[in-house]
Structures are given as C-alpha cells and as structure tokens.
Amino acid sequence: MNKTSSQRLPPLKRNWWLKHRFFKLYMLREATVLPLVFFLLCLMAGMVALVQGADSWQGWVGFMGSPVVLALNLLALAASLYHAATFFVLFPRVMPLRIAGRSLPDNMIVAGQWAGVVVVALLFFWLLGRA
Amino acid sequence: MRQQDFDIVIVGGGGAGLRAAIGAAEAAKEQGASQRIAMLSKVYPMRSHTVAAEGGAAAVTSSDDTHQAHFDDTVSGGDWLVEQGVVDYFVHHAYQELVQMERWGCPWSRKDDGQVQVRRFGGMKTARTWFAADKTGFHMLHTLFQTSLKYPEIERFDEYFVLDLAVHEGAVIGVIALQIATGELTLLRAKAVILATGGAGRLFRFNTNAGIVTGDGMAMAYRHGVALRDMEFVQYHPTGLPGSGILITEACRGEGGILLNKDGYRYLQDYGLGPETPLGQPENKYMELGPRDKLSQAFWQEQQAGRTGKFGDSDVVYLDLRHLGEKTILERLPFICELAKSYINVDPVKEPIPIRPAVHYTMGGIETNPQCETSITGLYAAGECASVGLHGANRLGSNSLTELLVFGRLAGEQASRRAAHTEWADSALLHAQAERQQATLARLCDGNRSGENWVDLKHAMVQAMESGCGIYRTEESMAQALAQIRKLRARYREIRVNDASKIFNTELLECLELGCGLDIAEASCLGALERRESRGAHQRLDEGMQTRDDVNYLKHSQVFYQGEAPARLHWQEVDVRFSAPAERAYGDAGKGDKV
C-alpha cells in the first residue's frame, strides 16, 4: 500500500521488436499481410478489368506478368505459407477440440489444416489446371 | 511515523494467516460487527512457505475411517507428548475445513465418480490425505489468497517486515513493522494480534524450508515473555535432495516408492518397520510408510554402517519409483519429476532418486491454549509458529496443512470476538516502543561502527545446530551447541549492516532474521539438552537415555526468554485424558494397536 503503484514505466520504444529473435518472427508474421494486401489489390484490379471487358482483362494478365508484380506476388505466396504455418499452430490452442472429454492432439489438428490447404490446391487444379 | 488502527492484525500471509484473516472476517460478519483486519507479510502472500508443501492434508474421509483412528495415529505419532483435547478438536474439525477449501475452489484430485480422492501417508493407519497432485500446499495457498480477495475488510500490507509486538501490561496493543520498499516504520494499533509466521527450519544448514522460514514470530512472542514450548523437537524429513535439501514428498512412498541402500536392499525392514511389503503394495505404517523420525534414524544407522551411497559430497540412499510406471509417476507426481530433473539431473522414471534426510518442520513453537491464545492477552498464534499441542514429539505428515486451516480459522474467530469488546490502547504507548525499534535499527545500520558480520554468525549458527541437534544427539553435542549459540548471541549484539540504503535493504532483513534465529536456537538447544530421554524426533545416544521416560519426561518443555541472560526452562504437564501412553510401534510390531 502507498507503495509506488502509481509509478509507471515509460512505454516501450518503437524498436523493441528488434531486440529479440522471437519478436522479429512475430513482426514478420504480422507483416505477412503487406504482400497479402498487394495481392488483394491486384485481384481487385483484375475484377475491375473483367467488368471493363476482354481487352482490359488481357491487359491485366500482362500487368500481372511484369517482373516486379510477379516478384511481389511470389512474396505473397511465401507470406501466405508462412502465415499458414504460424496460424495453424495457434488454432488448437485457441479452440482445443475435445472428443469424448479428451482433447485432440495438437499435431493432428495442425496436420488437418495443412490437408485443407492441399485440398484447396487440388480443387484449383481441377478447376483451372485442365483445359 | 505512520500509525493506522485496526481491530485485528495478522502477522503472516501463509496458509494459517490467510485462513485466520478469512475466519476473522466471517466471524465479524456473523456478529454483525464491522471490523478492519490487517494482514502483514514480509513477502507477497503467495510466496509464503505453505506454497512448497507437496503431499497433502489429512482428514477422516472414507466411511471405514474413524475420528478415533486419526486421533490415535496423531497421539502415538507424537509419542504422547500431545494435548489430547486439542487433537480431539482437530480431528473433528479437519474434514469440514477441507470441504470448505473445496467449496472455495481448491482443485483437489478426484476419483472417477467426481469425489475427492485420498492417498496414504506415513504414520496414518488409513488413506485419509487429500491432495492436489503433488502441489497441495501451492493449490491451498493460492485458493486461500484468491478467496481472501473477496473480503474488502482484509487490508494487506505486503512486504512489510514486522519487527516487534507492542505489549502493555500483559496485553498486546499493536505491532511495529518496516515497509521493506521504503525503509519506513509503520505502527499498527490493534485490539488483537495473530501470529502466523511459520516455522524455523532455517536454523539448520540442511533443510527443506524456504529462505524466509526464520522463526521471526516465535522470537517476537518469546522476547515478550511467552514460552516457547517443545522446541527440541525438530523433524527431519527422510527424503530431501542432496545439495539443496529440496523436498521429495512423502507421497512418493504413499504411491508405492521404496527406499534402498547402496546395495539395493530395502533396509527399513531391519529397523522394526517390517516385514517387507511386496512391491507396489504399500501398507500403512509399514516399511516406507513408517513415520518420519524412524525413517530418518534408519538412514543415520545405515550411514554409520557404511551402506549409503554418494551423490556429490552427500551420503545418500535411494528412492525408487520406477516400478510405478511412467504413467502413474507423471500423473501423480509431476512436480517431483520436474524437481529431480532440474536440480540433480535424475529422471525418476528411469533412475532411483538419491535422497537424504533434511530438517523439515518445527514441532514446537509459541505456546498457546487450545483456543490459540498465548499468555499475552489478545495475542494469538496459529500454524507452524504455534505450539497448540497437536504434534507433540513428532508431526505426522499431512497433519500440518490441515492444522493451518483448523487453527487458523479458530484463531481468527477468537481474535474477532475479543476485538469486539476491546478498546485500543493509548497511541503514546505504541510510539514509545516504536521509538526504541527505530534506535535499534539506526544502530544496526550505522556505517561508522565496525562489528560482526552476519554471514559468519549465520554459518556458525546453522553449523552448531546441525552438529548439536541432528537426527541423533548426545549430551556433549548439545551442550556444545548451546554454549556456541550463547556465544553467538553475545556476538550478535555487535552485528553490523554494510548496506546503508533504506530501500529494499535485504541485508538488514537477514540480520534481523538472524537475531530471531539465535534467540530461538537457544531455546531449542536448551530444551534438547534438558530432555534426558529419547522421544519422537528427539533421539539420544547417551547411555540410559535411549528410550522414552514417561516418569520424568511426559512433560512439555517451556523455555522463557531472559534478555541477555541465559534462557530458563520449565516443565509443563501434558493432557493425556483420553489415551494413556503406550508403546509406539510400527510394522508388524504395531499390529496390536487399538483401532
């Protein structure tokens, strides 16, 4: 009582996350949304192009093939996989699944989610991969 | 100097202190009174030593158990040096207190049908020990602490070191405390004070106790004329880790762990605890489930005979759990695995754990009557610091956690009732005593004085206690220890603190604790020397004193403080109204025990 509880430290400096590997990886995880946003904006541009007609659409496909855009989207692909890797391990901790009172082992849940990624990819292959 | 007024002041935030605080708050509510309760502790309550208790808390639970049986176990466990009326009260109130804990959320381990599970414990005839995995004390302390947050009338003074009681004309009028963070003195005026400051295991070099278990409260009451009772009885726990002394709970043996000497032999059968019980079928009061004093003594005998192994520079025997199987070990004794792995790098699933006895529990303490009141009006004591008369010459494992609850509550209720019809004393009286404290502190921290170093004195004290008052004692060893302690007390008057800072001065606290330790160490040695018999934890090797002598020594020792002069000892009759002293027998020899 009457101790120093009113005492407060100044909040962290903005470079706090550079001090430890764990925090850098955290920031990297958070930063995966940057290339994601870029890709989403590309995608929306594509939709605009699609509404505008076949020529714009072709133009957009070309735009997507320009080296910088392609590189950024490759980055987005990597980001989505890194995001998946970090996100999937969180899931069983946020929502532990219990079957008959026993909780499902975490690695099973994680494996299940990766299976989902593969299934989606197969679906796309089925839809777009064949002529 | 700041002064604040409270109806009840509780010194100590361990199991006993917290239960007393809640008990007092409830009692005040019942009386329709509004009372302010202060609880002081030199550490945050959840750091108190109760947190380290592992094994469990006893109460008659299953339908085939009886109060009489728990009574008999406790009385014979204490080698008849117990207050039988107190034990009777205890066994009849144990169960309701454990249920109350459950109602407050304590995560007791459960049976499949949802009822609370009990385990076996040393010296208890039947399984009656409630447990929360192997962290019973931890869960009890946190449950009590968290529950105490419900009561706005309990005001906490965390990290306040209580220096002294204020006493006037035979009645307690308050306490004087040091706020550790600032070094400021605070006066708390009170109508009733409860001491719940825990034991004094740190008097000894090799012990299972936390660093804060230094007997401060015992010294405070003692210096004001209250008797310390039965201080010669110090429990050695048979299973401490070599090096640190960290406790490996008795529950390991309750679950079926066995003790082996270096030849892999279950040596306990040679010490009146046999015959050998089959592996995986522990039987109460046999072999590994004999009482702690007998087991520690057996270790000593094996050591003398050269049948102990070595771990580092400690002589050790081995606690083998492997036959219990990985699943049971990890489920029932997870904390033990963690401790053994971290502190000695042994995995109990794969290897036997090297262990040795270590000082564990202070049976004696501040003498109180069965209502927890001391000879000073308005001053109560409960928990390990008190000698209400429950443990006698040897405490049974898992009785003390229950004691905290039963007598913590009782002390709280009694204090609340007294406070209801007591007035505060004149503030001037407190201030006068506080001034004296301030002067003492100033002298201690006076950097211009050369003086004794607390580290030297502390090492000399624990050394003296260990060699003089160990598992086995002789007239000569105890006389030497007593003489040494008296010398150290004289040297302590010249002690000096190097650290002049007022803020969080832990060196000052060490010195204050050492002063307390030395005073009660004298009481402990004196009681030991004068008790010329062997009883419970007090075992002599002297000719003619190796057995119990009920004619001369069926008596409590009481030691009275005499300032700088040597302390004085008296003998006090024991309450044996229900059960006459009998042979204390275990193993097959104990079969004839009445049930």
Place this chain on the structure above:
Amino acid sequence: MSKQAMSKPGSPQAASHQQAFDEPLWWGLFSAGGVCFAVLLPAVILFIGVLLPLGLLPADALSYERATALLFSVPGFLFVGAVVCLPLFHAAHRLRHGLFDISVGRDGFNKKLMYGAAALLSMLALGLVVAGMLS
C-alpha cells in the same frame, strides 16, 4: 491504501470500465480472414498470381469468357467474400495492431482508418461482382 481500494470488487472503478463490444466483431472477422488467408490464399496466389501470368495454365483456363462466367456468379460472390473481403479485414486488424506496436498514430484513429478501408474495399469488391452479374 491505493492497492486494496483498487482491487476490490464493486469498486466504482470497476463500474466505469467500458466493455469493448465492437472488438469481438473485428476479432471474428480477423480470425475468419486468417483461416481464409492460410487455407485458400496459397492456392489462389499460386494459380492467379503466379501460374496465370507465367502462362503455365491451359490457354482457356482463365480466358475472359471463362473468368467472367466463374466470377460473376453466386459461387463467385462467395469466392470474393472469402478470398478478398475476409482477408482484407484480417489485414486491417493486423495493420492496426502493428501500428500500435511501433507506436504510430493513435489506436482510436487507426482503428477507424483500417476497418473503414477494409469495409470500403470489401463493398467495392462485392459490388463489382454484382455489377458483373447484372451486366
């Protein structure tokens, strides 16, 4: 005395605490978006962002006609919801907190900015699908 006073239940302070009823919504959108980002986006980026521009898909896989047919439909509407809108909210949430992490701006404002942008863009995206379906 401050300590006890603060910590007691029912103290005036407790009552003045504001619950954050909007946060569950943002967090729900963030989580759903996170799942989509993790499960759907790798394939989407791979096929549309990489294979398509590299010409590694069969020629008519995403020809103008096929693309229009696929997108301007009810499944297409759902696709945009899952692949564009929810991930937008996911990104908005992380950006908002990221700005707080590096002490940029005030959270109250960042929050409006981020979720507002995500909402606008989402409406735009869904609007495009509807426009496509109507035309």
Place this chain on the structure above:
Amino acid sequence: MNKTISVKRYVPDNAAESYWQAFELPVDDSTSLLDALNHIKEQLDSTLSYRWSCRMAICGSCGVMVNGIPKLGCKTFLRDYDGEIRIEPLAHFPVQRDLVVDMEIFLEHLAAVKPYLIDDDPVKPFDPQAPETYRQSPAQLARYKQFANCINCGLCYSACPQFGLNPEFRGPAAIALAHRYNQDSRDHGKKQRMAELNRHEGVWSCTFVGFCSKVCPKHVDPAAAVNQGKVEAAKHTLIALFKGDEMNGEGKAHE
C-alpha cells in the same frame, strides 16, 4: 570452474543512475543463478538486493532477466550459459532497487478479474455441520488444471510487449487465472468476469505474440488462455446482444 556474471545495479538513494557490476564466482553443474546471487550476497557484495524464497520454482519470487529473457533465478542453471551472463530486473515493471521490481500493478491486475470461485446460489450451500463437496470429474478438472498452475511469477508480463506498451493491459497471468475459474465446472461467475475481460484492456489487447507462454516456467500456456478468453468474450457479446442484457458493469446485483 569460475564464471563471470554481470548484474545491473540500481540503488536510488545512492545514485540516480543504474550501472553494471561484474562478479566472478565458482560454479558447478548444479549451481543455479539464485545460488550464484546468494554467493554474491554472502561473499562478495552484501548490498545486492533481489527477491527469493523457496529456491524450488514454486513461490514465484525470483524472476529476473537473463540475457534479455525472463527466467526464474532458481530454475536457471549456469551450466547452460557459455558466454556472457547479464542479469537485469524483470522488464516492464518499475525497478525499486537492483533486481527488485514493483509488482503492485501485477497484483492489481490479478485482483481485478475476480479470481475466486463464484457460486452465489449454490444448489447445496456449505454447511459446517454436514459438509459436502461439489462433484467434479477428472475430465472436468482437466479442463482448468493447467491454468491453475500459475505461480504468479510475472515472467509472462516481462515477456509480453503488449503489456510493455500498455501497462493497463490485464495481461497473461491475470487472464489465465480468470479463465481458470471460468472453466471450472463449480463456478458460475463467468458473466461477472466477462465484464472485465471483454474490454480493450482485457483480452483484446493481446495480439498473440505468444512469448508469454514460451517463458512460463510452469507450462500454464497463458497465451492459450487469453485467446480462449477471446472466444468466450465473443460468445458473451453475442448472448448479451440476443438477450438484450444490461451489458456494462457488474451484471446482476451479485455483490
């Protein structure tokens, strides 16, 4: 073998600034950091202040930063460190002196979440004359057991940047404790606790950095608790919306 450890010292009534002090001391395989500090205090410099008590990783007193990571001194062994060992007080708490930090705010956060069993209208009230326990199956116990193992050491607060950025954040241990009671089959206080958790400074300040769980010496996984708390808070909000309950404050007149 000898090792050197550097300790960050700060004694406000002697000097306004903190400074580093190096100590060389003998160590063996079982020397814990706490042993080393005790050695320093007894043999090298008695003015060094730090907290400790149980020396067996259960009382939660002895948290410090070891090379920038929060650790229990008594559960950190010098055998695991080859290079330099730098000891600092726990991060994100105001330093009182040397390795001692002010934990008051942590205790405020703990107390604020009502960390006790709430059952205002029990089916069978407790009766000392005929005491009866609740029933709780081992499976029900298992739902909260892990979260009941917190020793209040505060390491997770030093690990959590969100607490560092905003000390009003209730923080991992307090929320884990609230979750422990919310998950307890005997408890009926979830609604009252939700009023506290469903705040910006409650569960919503957490961005699942997850370092709290990494450093937790008791495997409480507070990060999981906080984020399960988000699910609960979301459910609570939905229910409140549908029921049109009075949503701020303490819920019903429970006190």
